Amino acid sequence: MFIKFLAFLTLATIMNNEFTQAIDKAAREAVDYWHNYYRTELAAGRVKNYNGKLMPKAKDMKKMKFSMELEKSAQAWADKCTYSHSDPGGNYGESFFATTKYENDSYAIQRSITAWWG
Structure with missing residues (x-):
């Protein structure tokens, strides 16, 4: 379930002020790459907690x-432009990330x- 949460979390971040749209293959690959990169770091014991300890x-x-x-x-929920969680207490949910518009979705995902x- 945690893995599904991470995918949903990232997809909910790809919103544009003018309109919303599904992400492309490169962006989907970026979701996998960056989540797995950080998960590998965590699995190897190279991630510090809030106290600075590994x-x-x-x-x-x-x-x-x-x-x-x-x-x-995620796209159906993002299309509603509702600043709330889709299913509090469900098996997956969203985290919100706001930023300026980037050149492409892959970089926004990263x-x-x-x-x-962080």
Whole structure:
């Protein structure tokens, strides 16, 4: 469920002031790449907590795989432009990330995931 949450989290960040649209293949690959990059760092014990101490290594960190089903759900929710969570207490949800418009969705995804892990 955590993996699905991460995909939904990222997809909910791709919104444009003029209109919303689904992301392209490169952006989907960026979702997988950046989440798995940070998850690999965490699994290896190279991520610090808020006290500056290294988090413990993961015993069985799963690799994230992009979900087209969650993309559709995230896009439907983003199209409503509602500043709230779609299903509080559900199996997945959203985190909000606001920024200026970037040149492409892949870079926006990198920035949002990096900020979330930050």
